[in-house]
Amino acid sequence: MTSSQAEQLINDTINSIKPLDGSTMEAASKRMDALLKPPGSLGRLEEMGIKLAGIQGTERPKTDAKLSLIYAGDHGVTAEGVSASPPFVSAVMVKAFCAGKAGINVLAGKAGAEIKVIDVGLATPYEEPSKLIVRRIRKGTGNIRVEEAMTREEAYLAVAAGIQTAGEAIAETGASIVGIGEMGIGNTTSAAALTAVFTGRDPATVTGGGTGVGDASVKRKIKIIKEAIKLHHPDSIDPIGVISKIGGLEIAAMCGAMLAAAAGGALVLIDGFISGAGALCAFAMAPIVRERMVLSHLSAEPGHRAMAAKLELKPLLDLGFRLGEGTGAAMAIPLIEAGAALLSSMGTLEEELVKLQDPS
Amino acid sequence: MTSSQAEQLINDTINSIKPLDGSTMEAASKRMDALLKPPGSLGRLEEMGIKLAGIQGTERPKTDAKLSLIYAGDHGVTAEGVSASPPFVSAVMVKAFCAGKAGINVLAGKAGAEIKVIDVGLATPYEEPSKLIVRRIRKGTGNIRVEEAMTREEAYLAVAAGIQTAGEAIAETGASIVGIGEMGIGNTTSAAALTAVFTGRDPATVTGGGTGVGDASVKRKIKIIKEAIKLHHPDSIDPIGVISKIGGLEIAAMCGAMLAAAAGGALVLIDGFISGAGALCAFAMAPIVRERMVLSHLSAEPGHRAMAAKLELKPLLDLGFRLGEGTGAAMAIPLIEAGAALLSSMGTLEEELVKLQDPS
Numbered sequence: 108m109t110s111s112q113a114e115q116l117i118n119d120t121i122n123s124i125k126p127l128d129g130s131t132m133e134a135a136s137k138r139m140d141a142l143l144k145p146p147g148s149l150g151r152l153e154e155m156g157i158k159l160a161g162i163q164g165t166e167r168p169k170t171d172a173k174l175s176l177i178y179a180g181d182h183g184v185t186a187e188g189v190s191a192s193p194p195f196v197s198a199v200m201v202k203a204f205c206a207g208k209a210g211i212n213v214l215a216g217k218a219g220a221e222i223k224v225i226d227v228g229l230a231t232p233y234e235e236p237s238k239l240i241v242r243r244i245r246k247g248t249g250n251i252r253v254e255e256a257m258t259r260e261e262a263y264l265a266v267a268a269g270i271q272t273a274g275e276a277i278a279e280t281g282a283s284i285v286g287i288g289e290m291g292i293g294n295t296t297s298a299a300a301l302t303a304v305f306t307g308r309d310p311a312t313v314t315g316g317g318t319g320v321g322d323a324s325v326k327r328k329i330k331i332i333k334e335a336i337k338l339h340h341p342d343s344i345d346p347i348g349v350i351s352k353i354g355g356l357e358i359a360a361m362c363g364a365m366l367a368a369a370a371g372g373a374l375v376l377i378d379g380f381i382s383g384a385g386a387l388c389a390f391a392m393a394p395i396v397r398e399r400m401v402l403s404h405l406s407a408e409p410g411h412r413a414m415a416a417k418l419e420l421k422p423l424l425d426l427g428f429r430l431g432e433g434t435g436a437a438m439a440i441p442l443i444e445a446g447a448a449l450l451s452s453m454g455t456l457e458e459e460l461v462k463l464q465d466p467s
Numbered sequence: 468m469t470s471s472q473a474e475q476l477i478n479d480t481i482n483s484i485k486p487l488d489g490s491t492m493e494a495a496s497k498r499m500d501a502l503l504k505p506p507g508s509l510g511r512l513e514e515m516g517i518k519l520a521g522i523q524g525t526e527r528p529k530t531d532a533k534l535s536l537i538y539a540g541d542h543g544v545t546a547e548g549v550s551a552s553p554p555f556v557s558a559v560m561v562k563a564f565c566a567g568k569a570g571i572n573v574l575a576g577k578a579g580a581e582i583k584v585i586d587v588g589l590a591t592p593y594e595e596p597s598k599l600i601v602r603r604i605r606k607g608t609g610n611i612r613v614e615e616a617m618t619r620e621e622a623y624l625a626v627a628a629g630i631q632t633a634g635e636a637i638a639e640t641g642a643s644i645v646g647i648g649e650m651g652i653g654n655t656t657s658a659a660a661l662t663a664v665f666t667g668r669d670p671a672t673v674t675g676g677g678t679g680v681g682d683a684s685v686k687r688k689i690k691i692i693k694e695a696i697k698l699h700h701p702d703s704i705d706p707i708g709v710i711s712k713i714g715g716l717e718i719a720a721m722c723g724a725m726l727a728a729a730a731g732g733a734l735v736l737i738d739g740f741i742s743g744a745g746a747l748c749a750f751a752m753a754p755i756v757r758e759r760m761v762l763s764h765l766s767a768e769p770g771h772r773a774m775a776a777k778l779e780l781k782p783l784l785d786l787g788f789r790l791g792e793g794t795g796a797a798m799a800i801p802l803i804e805a806g807a808a809l810l811s812s813m814g815t816l817e818e819e820l821v822k823l824q825d826p827s
Contacts, residue, residue, distance in 0.1 A: 143563055144570050145551070149794065150767065150787025191505070199819050203503055208814030210504050216812075217805050407510065425785065426802070427510025434509065441801040442786070445577050452576075454568030459559050 155446030180357030181247030182293030228356030269363025288433020313410030361385030515806030540588030540716030541607030542653030588716030629723025648793020673770030721745030
């Protein structure tokens with residue numbers, strides 16, 4: 108695929124995202140109120156059921172198949188010592204995902220979601236498991252403190268890789284709920300930089316410790332992000348430019364996967380801070396995508412609240428997660444499913460009152 | 468059963484609640500840290516797994532069988548117009564639970580929990596479904612504004628009914644997680660009164676709209692609770708006395724069920740505001756019971772935060788629920804199960820590093 112073909116695919120995908128079905132949502136909302144419970148008494152579960160009804164265009168939405176997509180990419184900025192883990196851990200984890208041994212395997216398994224692992228840019232050479240989907244655009248990004256993360260062409264290709272792999276996975280499984288997760292040592296640095304640019308906030312307010320660095324390292328991380336932004340001048344009105352300058356290959360692919368899932372009629376489950384950075388990119392390209400998104404949880408990363416505010420999405424869960432991999436999205440799946448099940452399985456007050464009067 | 472036999476059963480149950488297994492919890496905590504993720508990065512899920520390990524005395528706790536117990540009772544205080552629903556709705560809902568049509572049926576079904584419905588005190592005559600467990604102590608409580616809810620003897624019997632029915636259900640199913648829910652029109656009034664007494668707070672700060680009354684009715688509800696407390700002088704150092712004066716039959720039974728579940732080695736899942744009132748009663752009788760409790764969610768009722776503070780338990784979920792029935796507890800089950808599954812199913816970093824070096 109050439110980068111102009113990739114650009115075309117991105118535009119076509121964006122143009123095929125439809126608004127939610129308002130009249131079905133209204134009908135679903137009325138049905139929620141008629142069910143055997145005081146109106147609104149199941150709070151956010153009702154909201155989830157109604158949203159899924161609007162996405163699927165039916166008052167009885169289905170949640171048979173669920174997907175958990177994990178995009179992996181490495182980050183050149185790890186050369187600056189921004190992460191507690193060495194970069195080769197990305198490859199260790201990709202192997203663990205394919206072997207069924209990581210946190211996401213346990214949690215997606217419990218949620219009944221099928222996992223697909225896609226390498227869009229690991230840097231470490233490793234024995235690729237047969238289950239792995241390999242769509243490597245390049246071997247890790249450049250060190251954003253001193254160079255662009257990737258070329259503009261590579262950014263188009265990485266977003267397109269997300270669109271294609273998510274589109275294929277949805278076509279194969281018929282998934283109606285798609286969790287979007289990631290693996291990439293060093294990627295909280297890129298995610299914080301993207302958050303600063305897309306929300307217009309000071310990097311100091313949206314940068315945290317990632318999966319394990321202390322206060323001194325957070326200060327260093329903030330300094331690196333400020334330097335990267337000063338060097339590259341990313342402009343939020345050009346999302347592909349922002350991705351190429353300070354983004355990540357897996358973040359670009361997640362952005363594409365979210366666009367594809369929205370275009371494909373699925374509910375898009377944002378995971379944590381890195382997945383949220385992908386969502387900010389997708390939202391900058393196509394604000395309509397937000398309607399089909401659910402923010403699964405509030406990450407322990409401080410920048411996650413800024414993302415939530417920008418996306419105008421309220422997290423469903425707050426469990427102190429800071430792992431990524433799609434683990435938060437997996438935990439949100441039972442809530443979405445339960446919201447849909449209310450519409451399909453509960454009785455109405457009217458039906459039950461009739462039965463009380465006539466016990467036959 | 469005589470009330471002195473009931474009192475004996477309560478004391479025996481309390482005396483058989485064991486402290487958590489501290490050394491197993493320490494081992495489970497170490498295992499959590501060795502798993503293929505940064506220590507602590509799965510936040511409250513890790514806490515749940517470790518707690519369950521301490522309850523079961525094994526580093527690999529099981530969550531095969533789950534129970535959702537629903538205790539139903541009516542409230543004489545409904546004569547004061549404290550509820551938006553007429554009292555016979557309690558019976559309508561009990562029938563709906565047994566017919567599988569209510570919110571808890573959908574949510575417990577999704578969570579894989581078996582439902583048991585126990586009538587410990589409905590006032591409305593109704594055709595009893597064959598699935599229903601009938602342990603009616605009396606037909607609804609007295610109107611607490613003008614009379615005691617029940618006699619002291621009835622309070623013992625109601626708590627004992629909870630102990631027996633929960634004990635039987637746990638013996639039958641082998642459940643390791645027990646959600647405790649309820650149905651009883653008017654019961655937020657009793658629950659708010661109990662909360663005020665057991666937390667020492669002003670009724671005005673712990674009384675809310677229940678499942679549907681407006682601001683004017685909340686004011687009236689507060690006035691009634693204040694009158695009831697002034698009339699009966701409930702004393703928190705005598706929990707059975709408090710229950711008999713301002714409690715509810717289903718609340719007393721939930722208190723007993725929590726004691727029995729704790730004694731039976733299960734994790735006790737508190738549901739919403741009314742279930743929390745049962746937990747406050749159980750905690751007042753036996754503070755050790757708290758160690759085996761999880762507060763499933765933060766109810767929309769304002770008094771729920773006061774309960775959480777008194778029990779020193781942090782809610783797992785905050786979904787704006789105000790339904791009861793055990794619905795919040797059912798939504799917490801997947802989180803507990805996932806926490807346990809981390810311990811039994813995830814790989815350790817050490818194991819995976821070895822595999823990376825030796826791909827055979």
